[in-house]
Amino acid sequence: EAGVAQSPRYKIIEKRQSVAFWCNPISGHATLYWYQQILGQGPKLLIQFQNNGVVDDSQLPKDRFSAERLKGVDSTLKIQPAKLEDSAVYLCASEDMEDTQYFGPGTRLTVL
């Protein structure tokens, strides 16, 4: 079974630029999460999707972050404009029917 795919793996941008991350979850997983992991910390939820609907985006900085999950499969997370404090690893996870979350390898973002 293929795992959660994410791209790109690394991205370096300057502050105020925009960036987008892509996630392809495990086939058949209806629930998809985006987490932000700052160096030395645990992952923190940004947004949760159930199929193509948003379940929880209470911790998403909506003035600069946006996410979508078209057709209930792939998802993209966008930051515009980026700030220095957005430097982190962005993790995508999909969940099976037994509440187990499977994480992708993440995208490491550096904002200069």
Place this chain on the structure above:
Amino acid sequence: QQQVKQSPQSLIVQKGGIPIINCAYENTAFDYFPWYQQFPGKGPALLIAIRPDVSEKKEGRFTISFNKSAKQFSLHIMDSQPGDSATYFCAAGGTGRRALTFGSGTRLQVQP
């Protein structure tokens, strides 16, 4: 009330030792407690998980102990090996597709 507190921040043991990592939570609505293992450059991977209807769960060399009244749970790694050197995260969540709240992580080093 959503926090999960994890300790210690780092841990060094000799090969064959039994590292113990502790977590405490506040939200009594949590009913799912997984532990994740993360290697550098990789996403977190589920190690073992427990629900509050049992006080202990073993899978191979990994054991979770759970104390519902104290709202605490811990991970024990029996006969630790250098390959166990990684960062370990506890987390808490609920059934019904609620996102996980992660602890701050414990960096474990197992010396040969």
